[in-house]
Amino acid sequence: MIAIHHTPNSFSVRWIAYCKEHNIPYKIVNAYDTDIVEQVSGCTAFMWHHHHANYKDVLFAKQLLYSLQETGKKVFPDFNTTWHFDDKVGQKYLLEAIEAPVVPSYVFYSKNDALDWIETTVFPKVFKLRGGAGSFNVRLVYSKSEARHLVNKAFRRGFLQNSGSVYIKEAYRNYCLRKGSFMNVLKGFIRLFVPTVYSRMHGREKGYVYFQDFVPNNLYDIRVIIIANKAFSIKRLCRKDDFRASGSGYIVYEKNEQDECCVQIAFEVNKRIHSQCIAYDFVYRNSEPLIVEISYGFSMYGYDKCPGYWTDDMQWHEEPFTPQDWMIEQIL
Template sequence: MKLGILKAWDKLHHRHYVDACKALKVDYEVIDILSANWIDKVKTSGCDGFLCRPPCDFQERKSIYDEKIYFINKFLDKPIYPSFDEQFIYENKRNMASFLEIMGFPHPKTNVFSRKEDALQYIESCLYPIVFKSNVGASATGVTIVRDKQHAKKIILSVFGRFNSLLTFGKIMFLKSNKLYGLKFPAFGSIQKHYVIIQEYHKIKWEWRIIKIGDSYFGHQKLLTGDFASGSGIDAVGWIDPPKELLLLVKEVCEKGKFLSMSVDIFETVNGEYLINELQTHFGAYDRPQMYIDGVAGRYIFENGLFVFEEGEDFNKFRNNILRVEHFMALLKNEDLAKVKV
């Protein structure tokens, strides 16, 4: 059996799949899907399935990647991992909001506006503060907490244009650069135009990250740094046994969405509510365990209606891709192709 590893813009993303395949002694081929003859490369590769890692930096790149795997999966009839649906939601907060609302999962109320007049009408009567989000962006990138109508109106007019949408400059994000002594610079390549995503604001204690890859579950806290819980850095993580209620919630999300590899970030509010904030089929993670119970690294497996802890330090190797490759191979060998073709 042979796996294809789809390579795109990032020179490192696909290498973690390569390392996992080497460790598991799985035959593989790296395919550049940005090349002019990418379709021919996919068709003639002889691969039984394809491992994907979408970009998370620019909306245009994400759309191009989605288009390519759509044709690989739907028209060339090739299995892909993760599934197309969970990658379609990945780094697309508009799609994620629709999924959560349709499925009825608890989440902060989110409104997506594609008309300026609708957005302006909303901010006249909504409760402040509110949260503006860009469609693409990880670790609180593109997230703005807005505390008054004047600020909200300024963002809306910048996104849609004051007079005509053809003349809009868009909302420009400013990013901090460590190479420039912490100075911020305008990220012109990530300008947001022609839509706004406005979410209800909830005061939170922290955020839970619950991960499900195949039959493996992991969980930990992402602690607050200022207004946000990015989970970046070892000191921003709480190694606490995750509530079984949240493990069951993520199990239900993955079953209803037919998701194969999913990280679910869940707010725990000061009022004790659990609200889903993010769904990410890929997520930032280094080669370290994603869960410790009483100082012991491991994972949960769901067996006979219970979550059973299994000790181990190597489940999350190669940025969790060891589990992804193992799961994909198991699905292909069992010919459980519906899960990777739907």
């Protein structure tokens, strides 16, 4: 019996559909209940598509999953898959330790260390918070003085995740592109004064500062998702006049627009990370693909147009597929 925590519009929709279709016994459980461990006690597996933008999930999803994994249950996502999720600082150490091809990154836990480093390095650099998605907490820093300003803020007030000013810019951009409504722009305006529930409950990001080398001249990034021995890929184009692709909404699915070199690297690196399911995002330094970030979670609908997938022998299979089925097949 598989225990599934169900959230609308998440992977669980398709996990449940799979169980129904294949007559696999499953039970819906509620991870937020205090007796969740008891709820799953008779089950052999537990699956939860926990989300970085839900402050409750961030508080305990990993702890719950690892605890259940320790008892010998199959869990999705398991430790190797999710300990580094939504944690760019954690990913830095992991990718360095396993000697993956990665964009060089720098983290400091004291203001003086950060200020000293600023004097010795070159700009522009990319400043990021350790969490967040859709490029919300990612920006280019052009000068030492701008970097010093961010460092001072990191060790004083700190940063709100998904700040109101970024929110309104994104909502306005989407409105201009006819991808979002004017209502969202108004909501964005309100966000200037009323932070999201997540921002409020999560608190401010502070006490550390994280930068990455800026890799210039990328008009897109390549995302390769590995699940078990299979991989699929999308190309995400950058926003207009912007170096950031994630969250732009411009996605190219055609196979000949992807890069098998990235697929191969992703398979190789995942032999060392042992993740059940993981997206590797690449940008190019000259022609060398480098990993920018990794992530177990992704939007469920954004990949439905992928025309096919590779197996780890690099064979291409041109046929429709459902990534969520592969997740559950791994657990069975």
